Amino acid sequence: MCMQNVGELLRSQYGKDIIFEVANGGAGDIMWQVAADSLTALHRAIADVGALPQLNNEEGSQNEEHIFVQYHSSRTVRKLILESHVPDGVNAPSFAAILWDVVLKGKCKMWAQGHSEKVVSAFLDCSDLEMKNMASSELQPLIDAGLLKIASAKHV
Numbered sequence: 001m002c003m004q005n006v007g008e009l010l011r012s013q014y015g016k017d018i019i020f021e022v023a024n025g026g027a028g029d030i031m032w033q034v035a036a037d038s039l040t041a042l043h044r045a046i047a048d049v050g051a052l053p054q055l056n057n058e059e060g061s062q063n064e065e066h067i068f069v070q071y072h073s074s075r076t077v078r079k080l081i082l083e084s085h086v087p088d089g090v091n092a093p094s095f096a097a098i099l100w101d102v103v104l105k106g107k108c109k110m111w112a113q114g115h116s117e118k119v120v121s122a123f124l125d126c127s128d129l130e131m132k133n134m135a136s137s138e139l140q141p142l143i144d145a146g147l148l149k150i151a152s153a154k155h156v
Contacts, residue, residue, distance in 0.1 A: 002018065002019060002022050002023075002042055002045075003041060003042055003045040006019065006042070006045045006046055006049055007049040007067065007073075010046070010049070010067050010070075010072065010073035010076055010077070011065070011067070011070050011072055011073050012072060013072055016072045016073060016075075016076040019042075019046070019076060020076050020079060020080060022039075022042060023039070023042050023043060023046065023080055023095060024080060024083055024095075025039060025085075025087070029087045032086065032087045032090050032092075033087070033090070036090050036091075036092050037092075039092070040092045040093065040098070043093075043094075043095045043098045043099070044098055044102070046067075046077070046080075046095070046099070047098050047099045047101075047102035047103055048102065049067055050066075050067055050068060050077070050099060050102070050103040051102050051103045052066065053066075054066040054068075054069065066116075068111055068115065068116035068119045069114055069115045069116050070115070071115070074115040074116065074118060074119055075118075077099070077119050077122075078118050078119050078122045080095050080096075080099075081095065081096045081099065081119065081122035081123060081126055082122050082125055082126060082127065083127055084096035084097075084126055084127055084128045084131065085127050085128060086128075094128040094131060096123065096126050096127075096128045096131040096135075097128060097130075097131050100123065100131060100134070100135060104120065104123075104135075105138070106138070108120050108135075108138050108139060108142060108148070109142060109147060112142050112147045112148040113147075117148060117149060120139065120148060121139070121148060121149070121150050123135035123136075123139060124136060124139060124150060
């Protein structure tokens with residue numbers, strides 16, 4: 001259910017919480033232990049929705065806003081990046097790594113404004129240290145040029 005309706009759930013006031021809990025691995029990372037492949041597929045489904053083009057305001061309704069700019073989804077994606085992890089003993093990429101590779105790598109400048117700025121800047125505070133270091137090399141020039149402001153991790 002989560003994968004087929006990921007975009008709708010992310011944009012929903014209550015559905016975003018379901019997506020967050022499942023995509024983050026559940027209590028005690030139980031989902032990572034019993035269904036790592038399904039969890040990775042959910043991460044990929046979220047990234048695939050993120051890879052969709054952003055519509056102009058005239059072209060789409062509020063329900064069709066891109067997940068990086070829509071109120072509920074942008075905060076949820078940011079939170080997933082900040083808490084991105086893979087438990088020891090699980091061989092899978094983190095949510096942040098999947099999102100970066102599918103959507104943001106080489107395209108951060110396009111998303112460095114508005115609500116999406118908070119999504120992009122979350123990589124600088126990401127729990128996945130390898131991903132944090134990789135993203136920093138692309139994000140630092142945007143920060144230096146004043147194109148990307150660093151959002152505080154407190155404001156999820």
